[in-house]
Amino acid sequence: MIRGIRGATTADRDDEKEILLSTESLLKEMILHNNISAENVASVFISATHDITSVFPAKALRGFEEWKYVPVMCMQELDVPHGLSRCIRVMIHYNTSTHQSDIKHIYMKNAVSLRPDLKK
Template sequence: MEGAWRVRGVRGATTVHENSRAAVREAVVELVRALMAHNQLVPEDMVMVMFTCTPDLDSCFPSQMVREELSWEHVPFLDLAHLGVQGSLKRCIRVIIQVNTPKLQAQMQPVYLRGARGLRPDLLGTTGGTLC
């Protein structure tokens, strides 16, 4: 039911050109800011944020970059390793943000940036998600 506050999830992903703190910081902050803008998210409504990185990214924790850059001191984060499936996208960072919102799940807009644009084209056509 629209209007009732519920926990919803919104997905996003991006890629980096190299395994460095600077590259991860730039990509993760860009992704999180895009998700916030497209979904009108504020940290106070966030339940938790989970990042996954492909095995070839080990220079830093994505959550640390968000805490430092956006000062999200009270948002719970979890950084996880993504499965290293043969032939899958390399240097990829994925995120799911769980948020309290009056929006319906179908109204949540995923954001896929850079080399991750092709990960979920099925979602982008139905939810108004964003490819950048």
């Protein structure tokens, strides 16, 4: 069965290095805490708010050699009033037998405010 694993983080500024480091850190935590093997990933969607323009956050995943063939897509997040700025969201579609309630969704930096109900 395919499950969605959510994650989000923020970047301190719209800077390529900062965005890639923030995204890489989030992805590593998502992979680690959910024991994800790239071979079992169907796809990854990465969105960024309108104030991130210096780099595609998906570039961070391209540095993971074993993820070379995983389909990844970047998109722009909706520009909602009072939304979290410089936010990067990730959705990994993963083939797993893990129960939905046991999936570990990862929220880092200022993005912890997005889903306090999932904080364990």
